Amino acid sequence: MTETIHHRICPLCEACCGLEIKVNEGRVISIRGDANDVFSAGYICPKAVALKDLHEDPDRLRTPLIKRNGVFEEASWEEAFAEIESRLPPLMAAHGRDATGVVVGNPSAHKIGLLTYFGKLARALGTQNVFSASTLDQMPKQLSSGLMFGHWISIALPDIARTDLLLVIGANPLASNGSLWTVPDFKGKAKALQVRGGKLVVIDPRRTETAAVADEHHFIRPGADVFLLAAMVQTLFAEKLVRLGAVAEWVNGVEDVTRVVATFTPEAVAARCGLSADTIRGLARQLACTERAAVYARIGTCTQEYGTLASWLVDVLNVLTGHLDQPGGAMFAKAAAFASNTAGKSGIGKGVNTGRHRARVSCAPEVYGELPMTCLAEEIETAGPGQIRALFTVATNPVLSSPNGPRLAAALETLDFMVSMDIYLNETTRHADVILPGNSPLEEMHYDVAFPQLSWRNHARYSPPVLPRTAGAPEEWQTLLKLAAIARGEGAQADANALDDAQFAEDAQRLAGANAPAVIEATRHLRGPQRMLEVALRTGPYGDGFGSKPDGLNLAKVMAANATGGIDLGALQPRIPELLRTPSGKIELAPPLLLADMARAGADLARPTPELIIIGRREVRSNNSWMHNLPTLAKGPFRCTALVHPLDAARWNLQDGGLAHIASGPRSIQAQVQISAEMMPGVVSLPHGWGHNLPGAQLKLAAERPGANLNALLDDQLRDPLSGNAVLGGIAITMAMCR
Ligand SMILES: Nc1nc2c(c(=O)[nH]1)N[C@H]1C(S)=C(S)[C@@H](COP(=O)(O)OP(=O)(O)OC[C@H]3O[C@@H](n4cnc5c(=O)[nH]c(N)nc54)[C@H](O)[C@@H]3O)O[C@H]1N2
Ligand SMILES: Nc1nc2c(c(=O)[nH]1)N[C@H]1C(S)=C(S)[C@@H](COP(=O)(O)OP(=O)(O)OC[C@H]3O[C@@H](n4cnc5c(=O)[nH]c(N)nc54)[C@H](O)[C@@H]3O)O[C@H]1N2
Ligand code: SF4
Numbered sequence: 222m223t224e225t226i227h228h229r230i231c232p233l234c235e236a237c238c239g240l241e242i243k244v245n246e247g248r249v250i251s252i253r254g255d256a257n258d259v260f261s262a263g264y265i266c267p268k269a270v271a272l273k274d275l276h277e278d279p280d281r282l283r284t285p286l287i288k289r290n291g292v293f294e295e296a297s298w299e300e301a302f303a304e305i306e307s308r309l310p311p312l313m314a315a316h317g318r319d320a321t322g323v324v325v326g327n328p329s330a331h332k333i334g335l336l337t338y339f340g341k342l343a344r345a346l347g348t349q350n351v352f353s354a355s356t357l358d359q360m361p362k363q364l365s366s367g368l369m370f371g372h373w374i375s376i377a378l379p380d381i382a383r384t385d386l387l388l389v390i391g392a393n394p395l396a397s398n399g400s401l402w403t404v405p406d407f408k409g410k411a412k413a414l415q416v417r418g419g420k421l422v423v424i425d426p427r428r429t430e431t432a433a434v435a436d437e438h439h440f441i442r443p444g445a446d447v448f449l450l451a452a453m454v455q456t457l458f459a460e461k462l463v464r465l466g467a468v469a470e471w472v473n474g475v476e477d478v479t480r481v482v483a484t485f486t487p488e489a490v491a492a493r494c495g496l497s498a499d500t501i502r503g504l505a506r507q508l509a510c511t512e513r514a515a516v517y518a519r520i521g522t523c524t525q526e527y528g529t530l531a532s533w534l535v536d537v538l539n540v541l542t543g544h545l546d547q548p549g550g551a552m553f554a555k556a557a558a559f560a561s562n563t564a565g566k567s568g569i570g571k572g573v574n575t576g577r578h579r580a581r582v583s584c585a586p587e588v589y590g591e592l593p594m595t596c597l598a599e600e601i602e603t604a605g606p607g608q609i610r611a612l613f614t615v616a617t618n619p620v621l622s623s624p625n626g627p628r629l630a631a632a633l634e635t636l637d638f639m640v641s642m643d644i645y646l647n648e649t650t651r652h653a654d655v656i657l658p659g660n661s662p663l664e665e666m667h668y669d670v671a672f673p674q675l676s677w678r679n680h681a682r683y684s685p686p687v688l689p690r691t692a693g694a695p696e697e698w699q700t701l702l703k704l705a706a707i708a709r710g711e712g713a714q715a716d717a718n719a720l721d722d723a724q725f726a727e728d729a730q731r732l733a734g735a736n737a738p739a740v741i742e743a744t745r746h747l748r749g750p751q752r753m754l755e756v757a758l759r760t761g762p763y764g765d766g767f768g769s770k771p772d773g774l775n776l777a778k779v780m781a782a783n784a785t786g787g788i789d790l791g792a793l794q795p796r797i798p799e800l801l802r803t804p805s806g807k808i809e810l811a812p813p814l815l816l817a818d819m820a821r822a823g824a825d826l827a828r829p830t831p832e833l834i835i836i837g838r839r840e841v842r843s844n845n846s847w848m849h850n851l852p853t854l855a856k857g858p859f860r861c862t863a864l865v866h867p868l869d870a871a872r873w874n875l876q877d878g879g880l881a882h883i884a885s886g887p888r889s890i891q892a893q894v895q896i897s898a899e900m901m902p903g904v905v906s907l908p909h910g911w912g913h914n915l916p917g918a919q920l921k922l923a924a925e926r927p928g929a930n931l932n933a934l935l936d937d938q939l940r941d942p943l944s945g946n947a948v949l950g951g952i953a954i955t956m957a958m959c960r
C-alpha cells in the first residue's frame with residue numbers, strides 16, 4: 222500500500238483546525254496543520270497530534286460491554302441492544318417516561334452524528350429529564366443571546382480581523398483556543414491586531430497566557446464581572462458616550478437599561494471588583510472612543526452566580542458603543558448549513574421562553590428544553606413519581622466534570638439501569654450496565670454543525686473518513702436510532718437505515734412540505750447525517766436551493782473542496798435586522814427577566830470577599846476530563862497544580878510542590894501547590910477534569926498521575942437561577958499543607 226494524504230477537521234476543540242493526515246498501511250504516520258485550509262491556514266496546537274494516540278489507545282473501547290454480576294464482559298452489538306431491550310421498556314412501562322433521563326456531553330458538539338441524532342433519542346424517551354454540559358458552560362450566553370436576538374445560536378463574536386480594540390473577559394484563548402468563538406490561531410490574529418496599532422485588553426483573576434501577550438491586563442475578583450460591566454454601562458450613560466450607530470433603529474429598551482444600572486457607579490463597585498473606579502471608567506471610555514472595538518467574554522463570566530447578567534451586559538456594551546454588527550465590532554456569523562438564525566421568516570420570530578417545565582426536586586426552570594446538570598444527582602436520589610431510574614449518558618463524564626462529582630457517582634450506583642455511549646470505561650461509565658462505544662473520529666465523516674455559526678470567518682468544510690471503520694461497528698447516529706426505537710417500544714431488531722429513511726421522510730415533510738417528495742428523491746443516494754447535511758447545505762443561505770440557484774452550494778461541491786482546504790465564504794457581514802428572531806423584530810436590550818435579576822446582584826454588592834477563593838484553569842495539552850490517557854499529551858510537567866500567590870503561600874504556610882488539603886464546606890481534596898505570581902492575591906487556580914484514581918475505570922496512563930478532582934470540592938447547589946448554569950469559580954476555600 223502507498224502513502225495517502227487526507228484532510229480532516231480536528232474534532233478536539235472549537236478552533237476546528239484543518240489537518241493534513243498521512244496514512245500508510247492503515248496507520249497514521251503524521252498529523253500536521255493543513256496550510257491550504259481556507260479557515261485555519263495551517264495552524265494547530267499539540268492536541269491535534271494526539272488524534273493518532275486516541276485512535277490507537279489500547280484502552281479505547283472497540284466493542285460493547287455488558288456488566289454482569291458487577292463485572293464488565295465484552296459483548297456483540299446484538300447482545301448489547303438485546304440487553305437494553307430486555308431492561309428499558311419494562312422500566313418505562315412500570316414507572317413512566319420521566320423515570321428515564323439523558324445526559325449529553327461536550328464531544329458530541331464535535332461529531333455530526335451525535336449532534337444531529339441525539340435529539341431523536343431524547344424525543345423517543347419523551348422525558349423532561351434532559352441534561353447537558355451546556356449548563357456547566359455557556360447556557361448563560363445562550364440565554365442572554367436568545368432573549369436579546371431571538372435565537373440562542375445568535376451569539377455575537379469579535380470581528381478580530383478588523384478590530385482595533387479587543388476586550389477579553391474571563392477567557393484564555395491562548396490555552397483554550399477559543400470558545401463560542403471559532404478562531405484558530407488567536408495568538409497570530411491578536412499579534413496582527415497589535416501590529417496595525419490596535420490593543421488587546423484582558424480582565425482575569427490570573428495573568429494568563431492571553432494576558433501575557435496583551436497590552437493591558439487587570440485582575441478582577443472572581444464573580445464580580447456583573448458589577449464591572451454594569452458600572453461600564455453606567456459610565457457610558459453618565460458621560461454621554463452612548464452611540465447606537467448603525468443598529469439604532471433596531472434597538473428596544475435603552476431607557477430601561479439606564480435606569481437599572483444607575484446605582485452601579487464605578488465607585489460603588491470598585492471594592493467588590495478589585496479594580497479602581499478610574500480603571501473602570503477608562504475601560505468604558507476606551508471602548509466608546511475606539512471606532513472598531515469589541516467585548517468578548519467567556520467561561521469565567523458564565524460559570525458564576527450572575528452568569529446570564531454578565532453575558533447580557535457584554536452585549537449591552539457592544540450595542541451602546543455602536544459596535545454591534547459592525548465591521549471590527551461584535552458580529553454574527555452566517556453558517557452555510559444548520560443555521561437556525563437564517564431559517565423561517567427573516568427579521569422576526571417567536572423569541573425564547575424558559576420555565577415551560579421545571580425540575581421536580583429543585584423547581585429549576587427548563588432552559589431550551591434542558592434542566593441544570595447540577596440537578597441530576599438529586600433527581601436520581603429523590604423518591605417519587607418522575608424519579609430517574611434509567612439513565613443514558615452520551616459522550617459525557619459528569620463524575621469528573623460536574624460539581625459534587627462524588628455525590629453523583631454514588632447516585633449513579635443506585636440507578637436501576639444505565640447505558641453509556643462512550644469510548645472509554647471511565648469514572649462515569651464504570652457505573653453503566655451497558656457501554657456502547659463510539660468510533661474513532663478518524664473513522665467517521667465530519668462537518669461541523671455548531672462551530673461555523675460562531676466562526677471568525679464564514680466557511681464550509683467537509684471531512685471524509687480517514688480510515689475504515691471496525692467491521693460490524695455501527696456509526697453513532699445508527700446507535701442512537703436503535704436506542705430510540707427501543708425506547709419507542711419498536712424493539713432492537715429494526716434496521717437502523719430503515720429507521721433513518723422513515724424518520725427522514727417525516728423530517729422532509731415538516732421542512733419541505735409540498736416539496737418533500739422531490740427532496741426525498743434528490744437525496745435518495747444518501748443516509749444519516751450526510752443526507753441531513755445535503756439538505757441543510759442546499760436549503761441554507763448559500764445553497765443551490767435544490768436547483769433554483771445553480772451556482773449555490775451542495776454536498777458534492779463542499780466534498781470536492783476537501784482536497785483544496787474547503788470553501789471560504791468571506792468575512793463576517795452585518796446581519797441586523799435579518800438575523801433577528803424576536804417577536805418585536807428588534808434587539809431587546811432590556812429583557813424583563815434580566816432587568817429583574819439586577820436587584821439580586823445589587824443586594825449582593827456589599828458581600829464581603831472571602832480570604833481565599835478558587836477558580837478553574839485550562840491547559841493547552843489537556844481537554845476537560847478525557848485526554849489524560851494519551852501519551853503525547855500526558856508527558857511533561859504535571860499540570861493539575863493549585864496556583865497560589867506568594868503572599869497567600871506565606872500566609873497559609875503552603876510549600877511549592879507540596880500536597881495541600883483544600884476544603885470548601887464539607888467537601889475537600891488534596892492537590893499539589895505551585896506558587897505563582899500570576900495569581901491575583903486571594904485567588905487559587907486549579908484545572909478541572911482530573912481525579913483519575915477512582916476504582917473500576919480503565920485508563921491506565923491517566924491513572925499513573927491522576928491529579929485532583931476540582932469538582933469534588935464544588936457545591937452542586939450553586940447555580941445561576943436564570944440559566945441553571947453551575948457556579949464553578951469564586952468559591953471560598955481554606956488551604957493547609959497535608960501532613
Ligand atoms: N470545575 C469545572 N468543571 C467544569 C468546567 C470548568 O471550567 N470547571 N468546564 C465545564 C465545561 S465548559 C464542559 S464543556 C464540561 C465538559 O464535560 P463533559 O461534557 O462531561 O465532557 P468531558 O469531561 O470532556 O468528557 C467527555 C466524555 O466523552 C467521551 N468521548 C470522547 N470522545 C467521544 C466520542 O467520539 N464518542 C463518544 N460517545 N464519547 C466520547 C469521553 O470518554 C468522556 O467520557 O466540563 C465542565 N466542567
Ligand atoms: N486546552 C484546552 N482547550 C479547551 C478546553 C480544555 O479543557 N483544554 N475546554 C474547551 C471547552 S469545553 C471550553 S467551554 C472552552 C473554554 O474556553 P475559555 O473560556 O477560554 O476557558 P478558560 O481557558 O478556562 O478561561 C477562562 C478564564 O476565566 C478566568 N476566570 C475565572 N473566574 C473568573 C471570573 O470570575 N471573572 C473573570 N473575568 N475571569 C475569570 C480564568 O482565570 C481563565 O483564565 O475551552 C475549550 N478548549
Ligand atoms: S487548536 Fe488544537 S485541539 Fe483545537 S482544533 Fe486546533 S489542533 Fe485541534
Ligand SMILES: [Mo]
Nearest residue numbers: 327354358359
Ligand atoms: Mo465547554
